[in-house]
Amino acid sequence: MKKVEAVIRHYKLEEVKNALTQAGIQGMTVTEVRGFGRQRGHKETYRGAEYTVDFLPKVKLEVVVGEAEVAKAIKTISDVARTGQIGDGKIFITSLEDVVRIRTGETGPEAI
Amino acid sequence: MKSKFWAALAVCFFASATAGQLFAEEAAVAAAPAQAPQPNQFNSGDIAWMLTSSALVLMMTAPGLALFYGGLVRKKNILGVMMQCITLMGVMSVIWALYGYSLCFGDSVGGMGLIGDFKYAFLNGVSPYWDGQQSIHPALNASIPRSVHMIFQMMFFIITPALICGAFAERMKFSSMLLFSVLWGTFVYCPVAHWVWSDNGWCSEFNPKAVYKAYDFAGGTVVHITSGISALVCALLLGKRLGYGQEPMPPHNLTYTYIGATMLWFGWFGFNGGSAGAADLRAANAFVTTHMAAAAGTIAWAFLEWVVRGKPSILGACSGAVAGLVCVTPASGSATPMSGIILGLCAGAVCFYACTTIKNKFGYDDSLDAFGVHGVGGTLGALLTGVFATRAVIPAVPGVVTEPCGLLEGNANQVVAQAVGAGAAMLLAIVGTVIILKIVDAVLGLRVNQAGELQGLDINQHGEEGYIFY
Numbered sequence: 388m389k390k391v392e393a394v395i396r397h398y399k400l401e402e403v404k405n406a407l408t409q410a411g412i413q414g415m416t417v418t419e420v421r422g423f424g425r426q427r428g429h430k431e432t433y434r435g436a437e438y439t440v441d442f443l444p445k446v447k448l449e450v451v452v453g454e455a456e457v458a459k460a461i462k463t464i465s466d467v468a469r470t471g472q473i474g475d476g477k478i479f480i481t482s483l484e485d486v487v488r489i490r491t492g493e494t495g496p497e498a499i
Numbered sequence: 500m501k502s503k504f505w506a507a508l509a510v511c512f513f514a515s516a517t518a519g520q521l522f523a524e525e526a527a528v529a530a531a532p533a534q535a536p537q538p539n540q541f542n543s544g545d546i547a548w549m550l551t552s553s554a555l556v557l558m559m560t561a562p563g564l565a566l567f568y569g570g571l572v573r574k575k576n577i578l579g580v581m582m583q584c585i586t587l588m589g590v591m592s593v594i595w596a597l598y599g600y601s602l603c604f605g606d607s608v609g610g611m612g613l614i615g616d617f618k619y620a621f622l623n624g625v626s627p628y629w630d631g632q633q634s635i636h637p638a639l640n641a642s643i644p645r646s647v648h649m650i651f652q653m654m655f656f657i658i659t660p661a662l663i664c665g666a667f668a669e670r671m672k673f674s675s676m677l678l679f680s681v682l683w684g685t686f687v688y689c690p691v692a693h694w695v696w697s698d699n700g701w702c703s704e705f706n707p708k709a710v711y712k713a714y715d716f717a718g719g720t721v722v723h724i725t726s727g728i729s730a731l732v733c734a735l736l737l738g739k740r741l742g743y744g745q746e747p748m749p750p751h752n753l754t755y756t757y758i759g760a761t762m763l764w765f766g767w768f769g770f771n772g773g774s775a776g777a778a779d780l781r782a783a784n785a786f787v788t789t790h791m792a793a794a795a796g797t798i799a800w801a802f803l804e805w806v807v808r809g810k811p812s813i814l815g816a817c818s819g820a821v822a823g824l825v826c827v828t829p830a831s832g833s834a835t836p837m838s839g840i841i842l843g844l845c846a847g848a849v850c851f852y853a854c855t856t857i858k859n860k861f862g863y864d865d866s867l868d869a870f871g872v873h874g875v876g877g878t879l880g881a882l883l884t885g886v887f888a889t890r891a892v893i894p895a896v897p898g899v900v901t902e903p904c905g906l907l908e909g910n911a912n913q914v915v916a917q918a919v920g921a922g923a924a925m926l927l928a929i930v931g932t933v934i935i936l937k938i939v940d941a942v943l944g945l946r947v948n949q950a951g952e953l954q955g956l957d958i959n960q961h962g963e964e965g966y967i968f969y
Contacts, residue, residue, distance in 0.1 A: 431749060433814055434868060435855025438747040 388483040388496060389457045393448045394420065394476040395468040400446050406467045407450065412460055413499070416449045426474040445476060451483060453496050538635050542642040545777040549647045552773025556654035559766035560584055560661050567759025567817070568665050571867045574751040575955025576669045577965040583664045583676055588657050590677060591684055595653045596622050602689035603652065604697050612701030612709070614690045625649050642777050651773055652692075659688055659722045665867035666730035667737050667945075670952055673960045675943045679935055687729065687931040691924045692721045702920045713920025714888055714904075714913070716785065717774035719829025719880040720924045727874025728928040730865060736936050737945050739864035741952050753813050760817035764793050767824045771831040784892050785831040789824065792831075792843035796823020799847025815851070818872060822850035825876035826883065829917075833888035833904060842883055846876045881921040885914035 395403060400417065407415065421442035428441035452460050461478055469475055488498040565584040569577045591599075598620045605615030619625050625645045627636045636644040660680040667676070694700040695715045704712045715721060740748070750756060771789040775782035800819025805811040826846030827839050834842065854871035865871060888905030903910040939945060946952070951959035958964060 432808055432810075432812065433749050434818065434871075435859060436748075438749055440747075 388486065388499065389452055389454065390481050390483045391450050391452060391457065391460050391464070392479045392481075393464045393468065394422070394445050394478075395448060395464070396470070396474065396476060397444065397446050399468045399470075400448065403448065403464055403467045406463045407460065410459055410463045412450055412452060412456060412463075414450065418447045418449075420445050420447045424474075424477065443474070451486060451499050453499060538633070538638075539644075540641075541636075541638070541644055542777070545642040545779075546644070546647055548778035548782065549643055549651055549773055549776065552769035553647075553651045553654055555766045555769025556651070556658065556773065557588070559763050559770065560588060560654070560658045563759050563762035563766055564658065564661050565759065566755045567763060567821075568668060568867050570752040570755030570757075570759060571665075571750040571814075572669050573748060573955070574966060575957055577751070577957065578961055578963055579673070579956030580664065580668060582673065582961055584661050586673075586677065587661045587664075587680055590681060591657045591660065592653055594681060594684060595649075595656045599656055599684060599689055600625065600649050600652065602685070603692040604648075607693070607697070607699040610699065612694060612697075612699050612703070612706065615693050615697060619645075619649075622646075622649070639776075648776065655692075655718055655722055655770075656684060656688060659718075659726045660684055662722070662726040662869055662873055663730045663733060665869035666734045666865045668866040669956065670737060670740050670866075670946050671733075672944060672947050673956070675939050675945050678943060679939050682935045682938065683729065683932065686935065687725055687928055688721070691725050691927060694923065695721050695920060702916070702923065711916040711919040713881070713916050714833050714884050715829045715881065715920065716832030716884075717771040717828045719825070719877050719884065720920050723825050723828060723873040723877025724881060724921055724924045725928045727870050727872070727877050728925050729932040730869035731863070731874055732929055732932040733936065734863045734865040734870065736933070739862075740866065741949060743864045744862070750814065756817055757813055760820055764820050764824060767793070767828075771828060774832060781832055781892065784835070787836045788831045788834055788839035789827050791836045791839035792823040792827030792846070793820045794823070795840040795843025796820050796826070796847040796850075797843075799823075799844045800851045803848060803851050818850065818854065818868070819847040822846040822872050822876045825850075825873055826880035828877070829880045830884040830887055833884060833893050835887075835889060835892060838887040838889075842880065842887065845883065846879055849879055850876050878921055878925075881917050882914060885917035888913055 393403070404415065421444050423441050423443055426443070428439055428443055431438050431440055448464075450460060457480065461480065464478055485494055486496075486498040487494050561584065565581045568584075569580045572580055598617060600622070601617050601619035602615045605618035605620075608614055608616050624637050627634050627646070629635075636646065639645040639648040660683055663680075663683070664676065671679075694702050695713060696705070697703060698705050699708075700706055701709060702711045702713045703709055704714055706712070713720065742748070767789055768786055772782045772786040775785060796819040797816050798819070800822060801811040801816040804815040823843035823846045827834070827842045830838070830842055850872050853875040854868045858865060858868070858871055884905070886906040889908055890902070890904045893904060905913050936945065947956065947959055
């Protein structure tokens with residue numbers, strides 16, 4: 388099992404969600420996050436006081452998939468979330484030890 | 500010791516109040532044979548407009564200033580700002596009824612035009628009373644009762660210290676702010692209002708014996724110069740907020756600031772329009788001139804930003820509107836709408852410079868630019884009133900004022916009179932605020948402690964949070 392975390396643009400969330408669902412990947416968790424990569428932030432000015440805002444708002448989407456679906460998930464997200472401009476985001480993939488479905492107590496791939 | 504003091508104070512109030520009542524009755528008896536004026540006969544149109552205006556001015560503090568300032572602070576301090584506004588609505592109102600109105604509009608102590616006596620203390624001679632046969636509503640003049648004048652002026656007494664809160668926002672203790680506002684209202688606001696607005700103030704346009712008749716229609720000097728200059732003194736004496744200049748302190752919600760600013764604009768129609776004291780031609784002109792100045796101020800600040808910094812900002816447009824309104828306040832009763840546009844343009848440009856350049860150069864932390872907008876805009880307005888005042892506007896009844904009024908009509912002395920009035924108000928604002936702050940510092944201290952300031956005034960001073968998300 389793998390956990391796929393994708394930090395993407397806000398306005399891409401709906402498209403990515405639909406594409407993942409169509410690809411047969413079930414369930415996801417979404418968080419509002421702020422951060423920066425190579426893009427860095429922008430300048431804001433309030434009555435002459437200038438601030439550099441480095442932490443830009445993004446959306447982090449987490450899905451957990453079986454080994455067979457990892458490549459499909461990554462391809463779907465990167466195809467749909469890509470605009471080609473700086474700031475499209477990143478995808479992080481980690482190995483997942485276990486999953487528990489609280490209601491039934493199932494564990495492992497069946498619990499995904 | 501303390502109780503003796505209060506007892507003595509109460510006796511003083513009572514004695515002067517009773518004396519006032521006796522004199523009033525004597526005067527009424529003396530005037531009776533000539534032409535018996537019907538008591539309680541007023542102009543319902545004037546009363547309606549003045550009550551409406553009073554509500555409009557209260558709206559400037561209650562949601563207006565609270566949102567305007569509230570949006571500009573960091574989110575941990577929003578309740579601190581709102582609490583200051585609503586508490587001042589409570590405290591200043593009560594003080595005004597107890598003695599504030601009397602200090603401003605009572606007879607001059609010793610006839611010097613410096614401060615009023617206790618004639619109207621406890622609303623004696625202001626609120627209705629039973630004279631043995633009928634109820635009497637004391638009159639200000641033939642058109643409105645004194646109670647209406649009192650409540651309209653009360654709203655100014657509330658908003659003026661609330662404006663100063665912008666200078667010490669995010670760091671002053673709530674208790675100290677309260678004590679400061681009470682002392683400041685008593686010893687700075689009341690005298691200046693008496694000088695400028697009472698029939699016997701030493702620089703009042705209503706005092707026929709005054710050498711310098713400063714035009715201050717709606718409070719450019721009384722409200723904005725006093726609060727703006729005192730704000731600068733507060734910013735200097737309290738010192739900077741922790742981390743000022745090192746960490747970002749951007750406004751936490753400019754949408755609030757926008758709502759607040761537009762409410763100020765709306766409420767200002769009552770602030771200036773109501774200052775005519777009647778629903779008359781001068782009120783109509785003040786209404787129009789006020790709007791034009793706000794419009795021009797908005798354009799000036801936002802467009803200057805656009806040119807200088809590349810982008811016009813919401814905060815700039817809002818600030819420009821307020822700057823224009825501040826500047827036109829003293830002039831609205833004596834300048835034409837076209838002059839209002841010039842006043843607004845000047846205010847937008849000058850206050851923009853004050854808030855963005857002068858402040859950074861000198862490095863004082865006037866958190867929300869109470870000085871940069873109200874002090875600078877108010878002073879500019881006081882002086883420009885002397886330039887643009889015209890006899891075309893001043894008399895509600897044509898023909899009352901026939902001499903040239905402002906510089907443009909050839910009366911350079913009016914600019915001098917304006918400068919004298921403004922200068923005197925500044926002097927009292929500086930000296931009074933320094934002394935009051937020293938007293939408050941000695942009794943209560945001025946600032947919350949370091950941990951409290953980092954935590955935020957909302958939790959530290961009030962035990963609440965503005966935003967709770969689950």
